[in-house]
Amino acid sequence: MAGTIDKITAIGYQRKMAHILTGEMEYECPIHGFASLGECTEKYGCDIDRDEFEVMASPIDVYDPAPSLMVPDELHLLEESVGSFDGHYETGVDTLQELVDAGQTKIIAPTATITAYEDQVYHLFLRPAERFPAPGPYLRENFYAQEQAESQRYYIGLIPHGKTHINSIIDILFYFHREVQDLMTTAMESPEDLLTGVALEGTDTSAPLNADSIDEVLQTLTLYSTSLTYLLSKKDGDRLDQSIVSQLNAYLRRDDRPPLASERMTGGTPFEKVQDILDLLDNPWQEDEDRGILQSLVDDDVLPPETQDAIMDLRDTLEASLDDATDVESDEFRVALRQADEDVREGLAWLLASRLNTITATSMISHGVDVERFNMMVFFGMPRQTAEYIQSSSRAGRSHPGLVFNVFHPIRERDLSHYHFFEKYHQFLDRLVEPVSVNRWAKNSVQRTHPGLFMSLLLNHYMYRDGSGKLFFGDSAEDFLAEVDDQELEDLITRMYGGDEVPEEFGHDAEELTNLSISQIQLDDQQWTSNRLPRGAMRSLRDVDEQLPIRSEYKYRDLLETLENQS
């Protein structure tokens, strides 16, 4: 069975959860499967007559009914309020299982944050935890990873001096893209000099390149032609995108260079758009796209219009040479390059450097975006959490060495500290991951989960005991509560929250809520039991706000008044 974690709240409003969790089933309908309380689960859709159901359905005897195993995937996401609420429901389910000796569901939970996992597991399940795989005896070697001699990712920390934060980022992007453009141009103009390292005189390295042909060098360069700026907020992205257009592109145009075209990837970007960007990054050799780029370079006066076709021809030769499947003589591109006009050679360099060259993105790229071409990344300030920093910066350098520039905020205290301890911080990065923050005893959490746990006792436990009646009807619940020992209910609710582990004040609140619920159900005269409670059972673990009534209305005034009364 697969479902979202929110479905656990169904114990508070769906009596049939007891079929799955505690095996409260008596018969099997030949058409619709397991059933209980004398009726089919499809009571309005079943061909078997209601009165004959108990005779027609086969009786069953359940054995060891609790699900054997639960796998809550991405356990680190069960944090903060969702974590507190889920924790109450988890131990609530445990109690329902214990009450009827159904067995206990075992839990195996994959997580991305192993730091202080025992604490998180305590708050969610009130159970001890074992870590698997356990860390090995060696310092930098474990089940998943070991250290290699070659670096896969370089982290560079910068703090702006006499410059604003955003201007420093614009400068980095400018120098980076100018360098990519220059290397592309050098590869076209003097391929031999680049291959032998002569063209790199004056830089850190002037050794011959580790490449057999200029085609290969260009292939590698295209893996570095896209820069990715990681945003901490959407607002930073708006400012940066604007500065790229107004400022950075002005620098590039001043040098007669092609401008950058920036794309945005955030939680608000439509799915199709994100998919298009990822497809293009995955395979940048798209003829229509390239023709479009050439046309805009012509429109920008970077290229003379008559060169377009010749540039496309040279581009096709390069593509064929890079495509292993076709049988092209290895020096075909080199020959074509030598015969091409200077304008055409430069045009191809500009084209390769202009493909989807700069992307601004939020944390949405941190999960599941696996792109070979994100090898240059700029952080617009330090992310709030180490886990987020590790997740997002590991987008860079997935197959080729990656560069990560962390441009700290010049006056933010926390960023300054990160700059100060930059090397130490990166040395111990994986050990500095913050634990998942969750507290099952959070002060007001009991108010939210109590109605659901209280209703689950009625619907998924007592209703299956002899003679309790249909406890979802207010009147039946009223009669039932008149008979039942209040103390027993109080104790069971406390047990659902964690029994002896429950802190005094929290337990006191739970008891008060239980007594209030018992008296409300007896005083009120609503048809449904749940409507008699001061607050309804949660329908989802994110269901934290009071619901606004929604009705069709022509007058907006009523709507505003409703909103005002709520605040």
Ligand SMILES: [Zn+2]
């Ligand atoms: Zn049926």
